[in-house]
Amino acid sequence: MYDIKIINGKIVDFDNNTFNKVDIGIKDGKIVEIGNITEDAINTIDAKGKIVSPGFIDIHMHEELIDSMENDNYDIANKMCLMGVTTAHGGNCGINIGDTKEFIGFINKNGAPINYVMSIGYNTLREKIGVLDNYREANDLEIEKVCKLIKEYEDLGVVGLSFGIEYSPGITFEEMLKVCNCIKGSKLFLSAHFRSDCEKAIESVKEMIDLSRKTNLPMQISHLGSCSATGMMNESIDLIQKSIDDGLDITVDCYPYDAFSTYIGSAIFDEGCFERWEKDYDSILLTEGKYKGVRCDKETFYYVRENYPDMLAVAFVMNEEEVIECIKAPFVFVGSDGLFNKSQGHPRGAGTFPRLLGRFVREKEELTLIEALKKITILPSKRLGLENKGSLKVNMDADIVIFDENNIIDKATFENPTLTPVGIDYVIVNGKIAVKDNTLINSREGKYISRS
């Protein structure tokens, strides 16, 4: 007797780039049979006409504060799950939100709606050992202290080390080389939020490529859209392709929106940003409290930056054609960069994957369904070292999304950033139903996965 049997669906097969009409049998969290299944099951799902895909793997998101988890809100993980994500990679852009040891401990004890893998954020570590000035370089003694901390996190099984160069402009290339030196020979990969955008995008991309070249470590370039989708995408893509042809292990992620979002008090909004973007103050949308939905003028911008530095703001400064060009490149995965602060922020945290499949695959026909699915399943699973996730085969973890390719679409907007997408019938996490008919079932089957 199986726990779940999925019948009549179109099962994604990446080996042959096709969809097969076969059944899937699930028991004890694993896929145990694929084919014409005669065995009975406790729960039979008729997926007639629907796509049965590996659960989506979000290569780039920002984990939530443990407070919301303790209150059982799971501010971000719930929204992730509702858009088909079964495993997410946190700790990006150099930032860990809250204490990572406590975060991992909490999930180990209580579970979560989705599985988590984690990177350790260099900017957070730098702050932790006392470098509170984001505009200065860390000295050798400080780097030594950071390296000690990194060792502790390595023991917790984190998969990568992330840099948020733009957030701490004082971080020099030399400093990053020194830090990477202390993870030499480990299995960690690097990821980086670039140094700057627009006319500085190319030198920023070069810096991340050089870091990989000089350290011999794999590199995941973060959200390239927000770096280069302002006239610099062509050249950025060519540069990265060339470095891959040279033998470097470089991959990229991008979210499918033409606006970015971050904290209004951060260095991203330092003097000169509007000149670089060639935009005015009204390109910035505020997201919280009495400022929710407010477009900035000069006075509001400086006032909020000073008084509410932790408020998330959205900046409409990118070109969608260039975002699409980015997503279509073979080495680019789609990740959400999802981040919510009290359920406010950018709609990418609740809409990224249905938007990719609805807007860019079905409506705009920019890429095929199989191509798009690879970018959110098997490709990120390889980068993250998730051997049991990312494709549907016997003995793999039963992380599965069942959706309607003719109907799936995001609903989250900049005004209502957490609205649930439509077209997702089931999300199964480790063999248990977590979402049914776009509605969350209180599942806590998600685990923290340490590097194998």
Ligand SMILES: [Zn+2]
């Ligand atoms: Zn970032």
